[in-house]
Amino acid sequence: MEEREEISNLAGVQHIILVLSGKGGVGKSTVSTELALALHHAGKKVGILDVDLCGPSIPRMLNAQAKDVHQCDSGWVPVFLDQEKSISLMSIGFLLEKPDDAVVWRGPKKNALIKQFVNDVAWGELDFLIVDTPPGTSDEHISTVDALRTYKPIGAILVTTPQAVSVGDVRRELTFCKKTGLRVIGIIENMSGFVCPHCSECTNIFSKGGGEELAKHAGVPFLGCVPLDPQLTQSLEQGKDFMQEFPQSAAFPAIS
Numbered sequence: 271m272e273e274r275e276e277i278s279n280l281a282g283v284q285h286i287i288l289v290l291s292g293k294g295g296v297g298k299s300t301v302s303t304e305l306a307l308a309l310h311h312a313g314k315k316v317g318i319l320d321v322d323l324c325g326p327s328i329p330r331m332l333n334a335q336a337k338d339v340h341q342c343d344s345g346w347v348p349v350f351l352d353q354e355k356s357i358s359l360m361s362i363g364f365l366l367e368k369p370d371d372a373v374v375w376r377g378p379k380k381n382a383l384i385k386q387f388v389n390d391v392a393w394g395e396l397d398f399l400i401v402d403t404p405p406g407t408s409d410e411h412i413s414t415v416d417a418l419r420t421y422k423p424i425g426a427i428l429v430t431t432p433q434a435v436s437v438g439d440v441r442r443e444l445t446f447c448k449k450t451g452l453r454v455i456g457i458i459e460n461m462s463g464f465v466c467p468h469c470s471e472c473t474n475i476f477s478k479g480g481g482e483e484l485a486k487h488a489g490v491p492f493l494g495c496v497p498l499d500p501q502l503t504q505s506l507e508q509g510k511d512f513m514q515e516f517p518q519s520a521a522f523p524a525i526s
């Protein structure tokens with residue numbers, strides 16, 4: 271009998287980075303987006319996989335809501351965000367009939383879709399696949415890690431705001447990484463200070479340094495602080511042209 275070798279859709283992906291946070295609203299999707307754009311602007315081929323099934327925000331942030339995914343022989347073709355097809359995105363947002371449709375699914379259905387996302391998206395050749403996850407450490411995280419790690423080792427970036435509550439939640443993420451054997455690439459402290467656009471003075475609205483302190487304590491790299499940038503919030507809310515708008519934000523150089 272002729273044996274047919276299955277070629278994984280992740281065979282051409284060099285590195286997988288999972289972006290995690292303990293809480294919602296700390297800027298995990300923002301950091302995933304900025305990270306993907308920073309890598310893209312550095313000449314890398316990047317894919318973004320949005321596994322935040324109940325709150326997919328990346329299509330809106332990247333002004334790609336109106337786009338559709340379609341099928342090819344090897345699975346789903348992701349949405350390409352530029353003409354050169356060097357940055358691509360897959361999200362449940364593209365599968366919903368209306369962008370505001372709620373995903374009210376139990377664990378097994380979510381897990382099945384995550385497996386499909388991992389196995390059936392035809393990414394092609396990528397230098398980096400950035401995976402944006404829901405907050406916390408839920409079924410979705412375990413399914414994502416289990417499905418991805420059969421193909422490639424995974425690195426994790428943890429996002430926190432400077433406050434103690436958020437930092438405490440990241441401690442749980444660190445435990446999750448340890449238990450699941452994920453390599454922690456480092457911690458990013460987001461919303462870390464506000465630089466006044468008029469006088470350039472930096473005000474630490476939420477205190478500062480919690481992320482760095484935690485990184486030191488846990489013995490993992492601290493990757494840096496991303497300031498609060500009202501222009502970035504506006505761009506993300508309005509889904510402006512990401513190629514033009516993001517690199518101008520104060521967060522972009524910090525992540526680059």
Ligand code: ADP
Pocket residue numbers: 291293294295296297298299300301327460461496497498499500502503504506507521
């Ligand atoms: P999460 O994915 O953790 O739920 P988001 O990335 O969706 O968080 O961010 C929550 C909100 O905060 C969004 O409206 C986003 O525009 C805003 N935001 C996040 N980081 C920054 C930042 N550094 N500067 C300004 N606004 C930010």
